[in-house]
Amino acid sequence: MNAAWLPLTTLLTSLLAAVVIFTLPENARRLRTSANLLAAVGKIILVGLMAVRVSAGHEDTFSFQIVGNVDFVLRADALGVMFAGLSSLLWLCTTVYAIGYLEGSANRKRFFGFFSLCVASTLGIALAGNLFTFLIFYEMLTLSTYPLVVHAGTQKALDAGRIYLRYTLSAGVVLLLGAVLLYALTGEHSFSSEAGLGNYLADHRGLLLLIFALLVGGLAVKAAMVPLHGWLPRAMVAPAPVSALLHAVAVVKAGAFGILRVIYDLYGIELSVELGVTTALAVMASITIIYGSLRALAQQELKPRLAFSTISQVSYVVLGVSLFGPFGTIGALAHLLHQGLMKVTLFFCAGNYAEELGVHRIDEMDGAGRRMPLTSLAFTIGALGMIGLPPLAGFITKWYLGVGAVQAQMYWVVAVLVASSSLNAMYFLPILHRLWFRTGPAHGQGQWPKEQRLGRLETHGWLLWPMVFTALASLGAGLLAGLPFSPLDWASRVAYGEYLP
Amino acid sequence: MMSLLLVLSLLWPLGVAMLVAWQVYRAPAGRHDYFSWWWLSAAWPALLLAYGGEVQWTIDVWMLGGEWELNTLTRPWLAFTALLWSLAAVHARGYFAAEQSQAQSGDQAVQRRLARLSLLWPLALLGNVMLIIAQDIASFYLGFALMTFAAYALVVHSGTDKARLGAKAYIILAIVGEGLILGGFLWSAGEADTLTLQGVRESILVAEHGAWMAALLCLGFGVKAGVIGLHVWLPLAHPVAPAPASAVLSGTMIKAGLLGWISVLPLGEAGMSAPLTQLGQVMLVAGLAAAFLAAFYGVFQHHPKAVLAYSSISQMGMLTALVAMGLVAPDAWSILWPGVVLFAAHHALAKGTLFMGTSISEHMPRWSLALIWPLLALPGISLAGAIGAGMVTKWAVKSPLYEMEHDTLIKLLSWAAVGTAALVSVALWRQWQQRQPGGSNGWQWGAWLVGISAALITPLWLPLPAESITMPPLKEWLGILWPLSVGIALVATGRLLLRFINTAAPPAGDLWWLYAGVIAAGLGPVKRINRGCSELKTACVVSCRQAERSLMDALTRMLEAENWMRHHVSGLMMALALLLAVLLIWEGQR
C-alpha cells in the first residue's frame, strides 16, 4: 500500500507554517512561536512515521505529471528519510534557539517565514524523487536562504548576500543545464530506478562525463568544495541560528546530499567508478578537507573558523561517497548526520558566547568556561567530535571512512584523514585551552566585550537547552552507535540497500 | 556479579568526576574538600576488580561494539595501575593540603587549579582503567585518548611557565601519537575488517604491509612509552608536575603505551614475517639505545624529578627491548611476558614511590635523616635490582633469556641496570641537596610508606599466573647485585672528577630544543609564503574591483545606444523589412 499523503503532508507542514507566519502580524509573538513549534514537532512525528514505514519496506510516493516527460515526484526512500530526519530534528532545535536568539529584534516575521520556507525546501530536497523535483527545491532553497543571509540589513550582510547569490545562482544555471542534458539524453529518470545509466555508457561516454561534471559542479558550490567555497565564510554575517542551519543542515548538506543522489541514484556507483569520476571527486574532496582546515587555522574569529571547519568537514561526505564500498558509504551517510549535530552545537555555542558575552574573537574567550560552563562543555564536546575522538560521533564516521578507504585501496585517504584530524586538533584545542585553562574576565581579569545576563542560568533558556540537546545527541550518536535507528544503524541500512540490492 | 564490578570500576571514577564538577559548580568555593573520601576512592573498584578474577563482557550498543575483558595479562596490569592510582590519590591529599587550606581561605587561582586537578584526575584514571580492560579498538582508543587529554591538567597544574612548556610538549606529542595510532588502527583494522585488538594482531601478522602498520602503532604508543626520539615530553613534564601526578604519569600512564604495544603487536605468534622481525630488531636497538643514552644524559640533570624522568626513559628502554624480543624471538615470549609484566609493575610502584619521595624530601617529617634517607633509597635500590622485588624482576626477565641463549642482551641489560643505579643515586643525592624540613603531612608519607612496601614485595601481591615467577637461585645473586655497586661507584668517581669543573646541567628534554628549533626554522618560510599569498589575494581583489568599476562605466556608456535606437525606430523598421526581404529572396533563389 502506498500512503502518498505522507511525504506531501510532511512537506506541507513547514510550507503551511511559512504561510501562517507570513500572514500573522509582526508583533504576534506567541502565535508565531506556537505555530513554529507545532509545525516542527508535527514534522518530526511525520518523519518518524515515514522512517517506520520505510523500515517496514514501503516506499510512499506522491507524484503528478508536470509536462510531457517530466513528473513531480516525492518519494520517501531510506536515504531521503535520513536527511529529512536530520533536517526536521535540527529544525526544531534551531527554531527554539532562534526564538530565544531573536528575542525582541526586528523583522522576526520575515525571518521565521523564510526560515520555514528554507526548511520546507530542505525537506523537499530530501524527498525529491527525481532530478527535476530535486532541482525545484534546490533553487527554492537558494531563494529562501537569501533573506536570511541579509537579515541584518547592514552593508556587510548585503554584500555577503550578493556573493552568495552570485555563487549559488550561477551554480543553479549550471545544474539546470546538466539536468536538461540528462533529460534530453535519457528522458524521465527517477532516482528509484535500479538501472542507472550504465546502458548509455557505450556510445555517450563523453556526454555522461560532461553531464556529471555539470551536475556535480553545480552541487559542489553549495557543498562549498574548494575552489567554490567563497560564499560560505562570508555568509557568516547571518544571525547565529541561520549560520547554524546553513552550515549544519540546509545549504551545504543539500549540496552534499545532491552529490550523493547523483552518484548513487542517478549514475549508480558502479558506473561512476567505471567513468573514473569517483577518484577525481576523492581528490577534490581531500584538497578541500586539507585546505579548509589550514584556512581555519588562520582565522582569528570564532565563526569564520567554524565556517572553514565546515568546509573541510562537509567534504568528508563527498570523500566517503567517492570511496567504492559499503564502508565509505556508511561513513558518508553517517557523517551527514553527525557533522550536522556537532556543527549545529558549535554554532549554537558561538551564538551564545556572542549573545551573552559579546565574544566574537577567539582571544576574547579566555576563561569563558567558568562563566558559561554548560555552553563551554557543549563546545568541548562538539570540538572533540570534530577532531574525531571517541566516544563522539565524529570518531565513528572517521573510522568508517578510514576503513572504507583502506578497503577501496586508497591508502592516501587515511593519511588525509589523520592529517585533518590533527589539524582539527590544532585549531580546536587552543580554543578549549582558552576556555578552561586560561583566566579571563570570569576570574576578575578584564571585561567581557558586551556582557548581558540573559537568564537565570548562564544564559537564556531558549538558547541553552537546544544546544545541550544537540551536544548530548552528538555524544549519544557516538557512544551508543550500536543502537537500532541510530544514525550509524540507519546509514548502514541505506548503504547495504545500495550495495546489496 | 563480576561484570557488574567491571561496570562499576568504570562508572565509579566517572561518578566521582561528576560529583566534583557538581561541587565546583554549586558549592561555595570557600569551603569544600577537593580531596574527599569519594575522591580518594575513585580507583578502589578497579582494584577490587583486579583481584576479583577474570571476566569478559560484550556490549553491542557501545560505539562500534564493545568487548571488555580481564585476562591473565591485564589482571596484574589493572592491579598495579589501580594500586598506584589509589596510593597517589592518598598522597595527593597530603601533598595538596597546603593548597587546600589556601583555597579555603579564598584564593581564587588555587581554587581553580585544585578544581581542575580534582576533576580531571578521576577522568584520567577512568581512561587508564578502560584502556586496560578494553579488547575492542574503539574502547581502547577512547581510554587512551581520555587518559592522555585528561592528564594535561595534571601536568599543567602549577601553571608556571615551565609547567606550561612541559604541558605544551606533552600535548603536542600526545596529538602526534594519537594521529599515528589512529592511522595504524585504521589501516590494520581496515585490511582485516575487524573491530578488536585480537583482530588487529592477526591482521598485522598476515597483512602484506603488516610491518608498516605495526611501525605506525609502535611509534604512536611509543610517544607514551617514551621511545627514544619521542621521549622528550617526559623530562619536561615530570619536574613541573606535582609529585603524585608525576607518580601516576611515569608509573602507569607510560605503561599504557607499553600495554598498547603488547596488545597490538603479534608478540610470540608463530609465522612471524621477516619485516616484522626486522621491526623487532629496530625496536630492540632503539630500546637499548634509550636505556643507555637516557642514563648517560640523566646523570647530569640537577632537578631530581628530571633525573627520575630519565631513569623512567631508560627503564622503558629496557622494556622496549624486552617487548621487541617478542617479535625477534617469538617462542620466548610465552615465558617472557610474566617477567615483562612484573618489570612494569615493579617499575611503576618503585618509580611512583620515588616520585612521591621527592615530595617527602621537600617536606621532611620530623624524623631522623638516618631513617628517611634509607627509606627514600629503598625503592631505588630495588629498582636497580639489588633487593626485594627488584631481584625477582631481574631474574624473571633474565631466566627466559638464558633459556633462549640471548647472552648479549642479558649483558646489555645488566649494564643498563648500572645506568639505573647511577641515576637513582644521582637522584637521591640531588634530593639531599634540595631537602627542606617541615610541612609534611600524614597522608603524604603514609601513602609513601605503603608504596615502598608494596614496591618491595611486588611479586607477592601481583596476580600473575602461578609459578611464572621464581626467586633467583643464590649463584645468580652476584650477577644481579653487581650493577648497583658499580653504578654508585661510577657516580661517586664521576662526582670526584667533576668537582673542580663547574658543569652547567644540560637542559632537560634534550631533543625537544632541537625539534623546536627545526620547526621554528621550518615555520619561517611557511609564514612568508602565507603572507605572500594573502598579499597576492588582496592585490587580486583590488584589481578585480577596478576592472568591475571600469566595466560598469563602459556598460553605462554602451547603454546610451538605447536613445539612439529610440530616435531611429522607424528607420530600423525599414532596415529590418529590407533585411528580411533580401534574406528571403536570396534564400529562395538558392
Add this chain to the structure above:
Amino acid sequence: MIWRFGLFDGTFEPLASTHWALVAALGLPLLLGMLAARLPPRQAWPVLLASVPVLASGLMLLSAYDQAGPLRWQWDIAGIQLSLRLNGLSVLMLLMTQVIGVAAALYTPGYLRLSEPGPLSRWLWPLMGVVLSTLSLIWLATDLLTLYAALELMGLAAVGMLMLSAKASALVAGMRYLLLALVGSLTYLLGVALILGHWGRLDLPGLAEVVEPGPVAWFAAALIGAGLALKAALFPLHAWLTPVHESAWTPVSALHAALVVKASLFILLQLWSILLPDAFYAPRVIAWLGMLAIVWGGLLAWRTDSLKTLVASSTVAQLGYLMVVFPLLLGPDVAPLSRALAWDGFWLQLIGHAFAKAAMFMAAGNLMLATGESTLKGVAGTSRRMPLSLLVLGVAAVTLMGLPPSAGFTAKWLLLDAMVRSQQWWAIAALLIGSLLTAAYVFRLFRYSFYESAPHHHYQPLAPGMDLIALTLALAAFALGLLAHFPLTLLHGGGA
C-alpha cells in the same frame, strides 16, 4: 505548424449557447467599459460583480471547446468573408486576457482613488474595454481584415490609455508610440495588400491552402514581419516601450505589457507560419535579434534607477526569450518532438510572463504609490514596512528569472530541452545568460529593499486588496509552473 493554430474546418457546429458566450466574450468588456464611463465605480466590488459574466463566458467557451473540439464561425458580409475559430490556443489566450483584464480592472478603482488622477480618469474604463474586446477578437479572428481592424483599434485604445496620465513625458512618449504604431500597421497593411492582390482571399485557412512559397509570400512576410515587430517591441524596435511605461498608470502598464504587446507577436507567428512554412534565415534573424534582446533588456534593467523602467526593460528581455524560439517553430527540418516542446514552451513562457509582468507592474505600482518614490533607492527599506508588496514582487520575479517552481521555469525547461535536442547551443547560452541577468537586476532591487538603515518616509496606506490582486496573479504564474499540464493539453488539443 498550421494545424497547431487550428486553421482548418471544425468538425462540429457551435451550439446556440456557445454563440452567446462568444458574443459575451467579445462584446461585454466593451459594454461594461462604456457603462463604467457613464458611472465610474469607486469601489472594487461592482467591478467584481461585472466581471463575473465575462469570466463565465470564457469558461463556457472553454467547456464548449472541451466537448466539441475546435469550432468555427463564418459570416459573409457584402462579399467579404469574416471568420473566427476557437481552438485550444485561442481559448487559453482568451482566458488569460480575461483574467488579467479583470485583475487590472479590479485594481483600478483603488489606484484611482489613491492617486488623484484628474478628469481624464473616466476615459480609462471604455478604453480598457476596447482593448480587452479587441484582444479577444484577435485571439479568435482568422481573416486578415478582422485582424487588421482589431489590431488598429487595440493600438489606438492602448495609446489613449497610456497617455491618460497627461504628463508631458507621457504625451511625448505616447505620441511617438502612436505614430510608430500607425506606421507599423500601414507596413503590415502593405504586406496584406500583396497577399490580397496575389491570392485574392483573406481567410487564413484558405490562404494556408493556396499559399506557396514565392516572391510575393516573401515580400509580404518581410513587410508584415517588420510592421508587427515594431508593434510588438521586438528587439531593435523596442525603444519606444520603456518611456511609454515610465509615466503611465499602473493598471494600464500592466495590461499593455502583459497583453497588448503579445497580440502583435501572436499575429506575427500565425501569419509567418502560413507564409514561411520552412524558411531558414528569417526565423534565424529573429532568433539572433532575440538573443541580443535578452542581453540588452537585461542590461538596461540592471543599470536603470527607475523602478518602472526596470520592469519595462525586463519585458524587452522576456520577449527575447520568445523570439529565440522562432527557428524551432518555423524553421525547416526540426524534429517533431523538439518542435512540440518548443511550441509548449513558447506559449507557457508567454502566459507565465503575462501574469508575472502584470503582477510585477502592480506590485511596483503599489511600492511607488506607498513610498511616493519611483526610483530603486526610493524603495530602500521597504522590506520592513510593506513586506507583502515586496513578496509579490519577489514571486513575480521568480517567474521572470525562470526559477522553480514557476511557469517561467517550466517554460525554460521545455525550451532548453527542445534546444538541446536540436543542438542550438547559442540559444541555450542566451537563455541561461538571460536568467542570470534577470537575477542580477531583480536582486539589485531586493538589495535596496533590505536596507535597514533607510530613511523613514511616511507611507501612504494602500487600498484593501491592491496587494492581494497582484499576489493572485503572481501565484497564478507560480502555479502554472507546477500545473502546466492542463494548459499544455489544451495546446495539444489544437487538432492533432
Add this chain to the structure above:
Amino acid sequence: MIAFFEAIAAFDVIEVLLALGLTGSALVCLFDRHLVRACYFFVFFAAAMTLAWWLLGAPWLAAAELGLGLGLTGPCFFYALGHVLPSASSSLERDTFSEPGSRVAMRVLLALAWFGMVGAAIRTVIADMAYSPLEHPLLLAGVVIAASALGAFALHRHLLRRLLAFNLLGSGVFMLLAGVAGTSAAAQAFISVGLVVAWLGTMLGALLIRRLLHLEGVEALGRDGNPKESAI
C-alpha cells in the same frame, strides 16, 4: 520598370496628370518646411485622391476620402497648426529643426531601397495579374509616395510633419492596395477601415500636438524622448 513603360505606351493623359499631381503635391507636402503651405498641399492631395478614387470607379471610397480625408483630416491639421479656434499657445509656422546630414543621407538611402523593394513586390504581384482596372501611373505614384512618405516620416522630427508623412504614407498604401487588389469589396473594406484609423490617429495626434505646445512649447515637438531617459 516595365510598369512604367506600359504606362507611357497607354498614354492616358488624365491619369498621368493625376498621378503627377498626386506625386508632386505629396512631395511638396512632405518636404516643405513651411507648415501652412504643407497643410494646404495636403488638402489638395486629398482632393486629388478623391478624384482618383472616382476615376478608379470606387465612388464609395471617393466619398469616404472626401468625408474623412478632406473634410475631417485636413481641419485636424489646421487645428494642430492653431489656425482654427486659436488657443493661448502660439500657432506654428515653420519647422525649424535641422537634422544632421548623416541622418538625411541614411534616410534617403533607406527610402530608395524601400522604393525598390515595394516596386519589386508590386511588380511580382502584377506580373501575373490578368486584368487590372487601373492604369499603372497611379500605381507608380503610389509606390513613390509610399516610399518617400516613409522616408520623410523617418527623417523628420517635427511631430506635425511626421503626422503629415504618416497620412501620405497611408494614402500611398491605399493606392497600392487598390492597385494590386483592384476595387474588390475586400479592398474597399480595408481602405475604408484604414481611412477611419488614419483619421482617428490624426485627430489624436493633432490634439496631442496642441497639448504639448501648451505644456512644453515648440521644442517639445522636435524632442524625441525626454532628457531623463538619456540617463538610462
